[in-house]
Amino acid sequence: MDMNPFDLIKNMKGIQENMKRMQDILPTITATGSAGAGMVEVTVNGKLIVTSVKIEKDIVDPNDVETLEILIQSAFNDASAKVQERLQSEGLKAASTFTKA
Secondary structure, eight states: OOOOHHHHHHHHHHHHHHHHHHHHHGGGOEEEEEETTTTEEEEEETTOOEEEEEEOGGGOOTTOHHHHHHHHHHHHHHHHHHHHHHHHHTTOHHHHHHHOO
16 A cells, blocks of 8 residues: 555644654553562653552662662563553553663
8 A cells, every 4th residue: 555645744643643642651550570579679661661660678688789670670671561451451552662772
């Protein structure tokens, strides 16, 4: 199916309005990911910006920082996947592909 360039120009305002709407909505969508049975939680918004990190004090061991780093990474990845799911469920497929790294 060929796209008529004039149709694209005609639809440009609608496309711009949708992009503006996405930019307004992305920061309001949040998801919290967890790791280590909830010992580490990371919350991110639709732009994949971390807005909160919670770490249970019991797991902080100065001799084992590596485990904490892995838990934080896992919690972030979990939250990121949940944001992608929310974006798709809210019909923002363009936004979900935009935020994929």
